[in-house]
Amino acid sequence: MLLHNSKIQYKTGVVIIKNTIIKSIFRISLLFTVILTSIWIIIARPVYTPQTLHDVEALVNTAALQQHVIFLTETTVPRNSENPENLALAADYIKQQFEQSTARVNFQTYPDQGREYKNIIAHYGPETDERIVIGAHYDAYANLPGADDNASGVAGLLELGKLLSALSLKNQVTLVAYTLEEPPYFASDKMGSYVHAAMLQQQNVKIKIMIALEMIGYFSDEPGSQVYPIPMLNLFYPDAGNFIAVIDRLQSNKAAAIKAAINTYTDLSAYSINAPDYVPGIALSDHSNYWLFDYPAVMVTDTALYRNQAYHTPQDTHDRLNYKNMAKVIYGIFQYIKTIAS
Numbered sequence: 047m048l049l050h051n052s053k054i055q056y057k058t059g060v061v062i063i064k065n066t067i068i069k070s071i072f073r074i075s076l077l078f079t080v081i082l083t084s085i086w087i088i089i090a091r092p093v094y095t096p097q098t099l100h101d102v103e104a105l106v107n108t109a110a111l112q113q114h115v116i117f118l119t120e121t122t123v124p125r126n127s128e129n130p131e132n133l134a135l136a137a138d139y140i141k142q143q144f145e146q147s148t149a150r151v152n153f154q155t156y157p158d159q160g161r162e163y164k165n166i167i168a169h170y171g172p173e174t175d176e177r178i179v180i181g182a183h184y185d186a187y188a189n190l191p192g193a194d195d196n197a198s199g200v201a202g203l204l205e206l207g208k209l210l211s212a213l214s215l216k217n218q219v220t221l222v223a224y225t226l227e228e229p230p231y232f233a234s235d236k237m238g239s240y241v242h243a244a245m246l247q248q249q250n251v252k253i254k255i256m257i258a259l260e261m262i263g264y265f266s267d268e269p270g271s272q273v274y275p276i277p278m279l280n281l282f283y284p285d286a287g288n289f290i291a292v293i294d295r296l297q298s299n300k301a302a303a304i305k306a307a308i309n310t311y312t313d314l315s316a317y318s319i320n321a322p323d324y325v326p327g328i329a330l331s332d333h334s335n336y337w338l339f340d341y342p343a344v345m346v347t348d349t350a351l352y353r354n355q356a357y358h359t360p361q362d363t364h365d366r367l368n369y370k371n372m373a374k375v376i377y378g379i380f381q382y383i384k385t386i387a388s
Contacts, residue, residue, distance in 0.1 A: 082281065085278075085282075086281075086282050088296075088320065089282070089296075089319050089320050089321055090282050090283070090317065090318065090319065090320075091299065091301065091302045091305075091318055091320060093302055093305070093306055095306045095309040095310050096310070097309070097310055097311075097313075098310055098311060099311065099312065099313060100311050100312070100377065102311075102312055102370075102373050102374050102377045103370065103373065105209070105377060106205055106209070106373035106374075106376055106377050107205060107208075107373075108369040108370055108372070108373050109369075110201075110204075110205055111201045111202065111205055111369045111372050111373060111376075112201075112364065112367075112369050114143070114197065114200065114201035114204055114205075115193055115197040115198060115201050115263070115364045115367060115369075116364050117139060118136055118139070118184065118192070118193075118197040118200060118201075119191035119192060119193045119197050119363060119364050120191070120364075121135065121139075122135050122136040122139070123186070123189065123190075123191055123192075124186065124188065124189035124190070125184065125185055125186050125192070126185055126186060126187065126188060126189070126228060127158075127161075127163075127185070127226055127228075127230070127231060130161045130162065130163065133163065133164070133184075133185060133225055134164065136184050136185075137153065137164045137166055137184070137223070137225070140166045140184060140200060140204065140223045141153070141166050143204045143207075144166065144168040144204065144207055144221070146207075146208070147168070147170075147207040147208045147210065147211040148168050148169060148170055148207065148210075148211060150168065150169040150170075151166065151167065151168045151169075152166075152167055153165070153166060153167075154166075154167055154238075154241065154242060154245070156236075156241050158226075158236050163225045163226055163236075163238065164225055165222055165223065165224050165225060165238045165241065165242055166184075166222070166223040167220060167221070167222050167242070168207055168220070168221045168222075169218060169219070169220050169221075170207070170210040170211065170213075170215060170218070170219045170220075170221070171210075171213075171215025171216070171217060171218045171219050171387065172215065172216070172217075172218060173218055174216070174217050174218045175251075175252055176217060176218075176252040176253070176254050177217065177218045177219070177220050177246075177251060177252070177253055177254065178217055178218070178219045178220070178253070178254050178255055178256075178257075178383060178386070178387055179219075179220045179221075179222060179242075179246075179253055179255075179256040179257070179336075180203065180206065180219070180220075180221050180222070180256070180257045180258075180259065180379070180383075181203070181221070181222040181223070181224055181239060181242070181256070181257070181258055181259070181332055182196055182199030182200045182202065182203045182222075182223060182224070182258065182259040182260070182332075183196050183199070183200075183223070183224040183225065183226075183227030183228070183238065183239070183260075183331075183332055184196065184197070184200045184223045184224065184225065185224075185225050185226055185227055185228050186228065187228045187229065187358050188228075188358070190358065190359065190360055190362060191360065191362055191363050191364075192362055193263065193362050193363050193364045193366065193367055194261045194262075194263045194264045194348070194350075194354055194356070194357070194362050194366070194367060195260075195261050195350065195354075195357060195358065195362060196227070196259075196260060196261055197364070198259075198261060198262045198263030198264075198367060198372060199258075199259035199260055199261065199262055200223055200259075201263075201372065202259050202262055202372055202375060202376045202379075203221050203223060203259060205373075205376055206221065206376050206379065206380060207221055209376070209377075209380045210380070210383065213383075213384060213387075213388045214388055215387050215388050216387060216388060217254065217386070217387035217388075219383060219387055222238075222239075222242055224237070224238030224239045224242065224332055225238040226238050227239065227331070227332055237332070237335060238332075239258075239332030239333075239335040239336070240335040240338070242335075243256075243335045243336045243338065243339045243341065244339065246339070246341070247339045253336065253341040253342065253343075254342070254386065254387075255300055255342050255343070255344070255386070256333060256336045256341055256342065256343035256344070257304070257333075257343070257344055257345075257346060257379060258331045258332045258333035258343065258344070258345045258346070259346055259347075259375075260330075260331035260332070260333075260345050260346070260347045260350065261347050261348050261349075261350045261354065261357075262290065262346060262347065262348055262372055262375045262376075263348065263367035263368060263369070263371070263372050264287070264348050264353060264354040264356075264366060264367060264368065265287060265288050265289075265348065265368045265371050266286060266287040266288060266353065267286050267288050268286060268287075269285055269286055270285055270286075271285075271286050271287040271353060272284060272285055272286055272287040272349065272352065272353050273352050273353070274352060275325060275326035275327050275352065276325065276326075279319075283317055283319075284315075284317075287348065287349070287353035287354075288315065289314070289315040289316060289317055290308060290314060290315070290316050290317075290346060290347070290348060290371070290374075290375050291316070291317055291318070291319060291346070291347050291348070291349050292304045292305045292308075292316060292317070292318040292319075292344055292345070292346055293318075293319055293321075293327075293328055293333075293344060293345040293346075293347060294318060294319070294320045294344045295320065295321075295322075295323065295328075295337065296320050296321055296322050298320065298342060298344075299320070300342050300343075300344050301318035301319075301320060301344050302318055303382060303385075303386075304316075304318075304344065304346065304378070304379065304382050305317065305318040307378045307379070307381045307382035307385065308374065308375065308378030308379070308382075309378075310378075310381070311377060311378055311381045312374035312377060312378050313374070314371055314374040314375065314378070316378065323337070327349070327350070327351075327352060330350070331345050331347070332345075333345045346375060346379065
């Protein structure tokens with residue numbers, strides 16, 4: 047009898063221990079799920095977006111996008127700080143293209159080491175105290191063609207200007223093509239975007255939003271074609287590089303509406319990430335210079351080196367880009383601007 051009771055107590059103890067372990071595992075799993083969900087909400091800012099798809103190809107000229115990229119990658123190479131004559135050739139082309147959609151175009155010229163460099167600035171809409179700024183750098187790294195980096199962004203900027211010219215704007219929208227984004231000038235006060243942002247601050251100009259177009263042309267449906275600077279991000283974002291990303295600071299919430307506009311009006315998937323500046327890739331473009339002056343700014347990008355294996359190589363050529371998706375990116379941004387400025 048005593049032995050029988052001992053067996054019962056033993057089995058009861060085992061059951062209690064098992065139940066305790068199961069409950070502990072469940073609580074840990076629940077806690078882990080809550081933590082992951084919280085991180086996802088904080089950085090990805092998910093929103094439900096009903097679609098109202100528009101015929102983007104009928105509204106944005108994909109052939110013109112390709113023409114701009116071909117000109118910049120074949121006629122103005124190398125377009126870097128050591129070849130100011132080619133940068134000037136690119137600047138003249140950009141200015142001429144802007145002049146097809148607005149008469150208010152000018153160079154912002156500044157010197158460095160005995161050479162002259164130019165931003166190209168185009169204005170749309172009335173003069174207002176608060177502006178919207180969209181920019182893209184037109185220089186390229188070293189002696190490379192730089193189709194995705196960043197002829198794609200400039201091409202998008204030029205076609206965006208044509209769309210804006212048809213709007214009745216209540217806010218001034220400024221499009222800027224920047225020089226000297228690439229090394230050895232990156233993160234210096236000689237970057238074209240730094241020079242422009244500093245000028246705006248000196249003039250006490252208010253900025254509603256600044257959008258940097260940084261590599262918007264390369265897409266891939268191949269599984270595993272998209273990687274991330276932090277492995278954990280694989281849990282929240284696709285592993286195929288067939289989407290556009292909107293990058294924002296952790297304390298901001300500007301990216302969500304731009305993402306929503308792209309997802310609403312096009313069939314291209316857009317994702318956003320809000321993260322600290324020190325996360326690799328978050329600050330790697332012209333938008334970071336506006337952050338230095340406390341202006342709200344985001345980057346729209348195909349994620350550059352985290353997707354495009356031709357980044358900063360001779361293979362970054364115009365034939366690798368997806369001009370239909372580029373058009374969708376620009377059209378989504380156009381719809382966003384239409385909402386906040388017209």
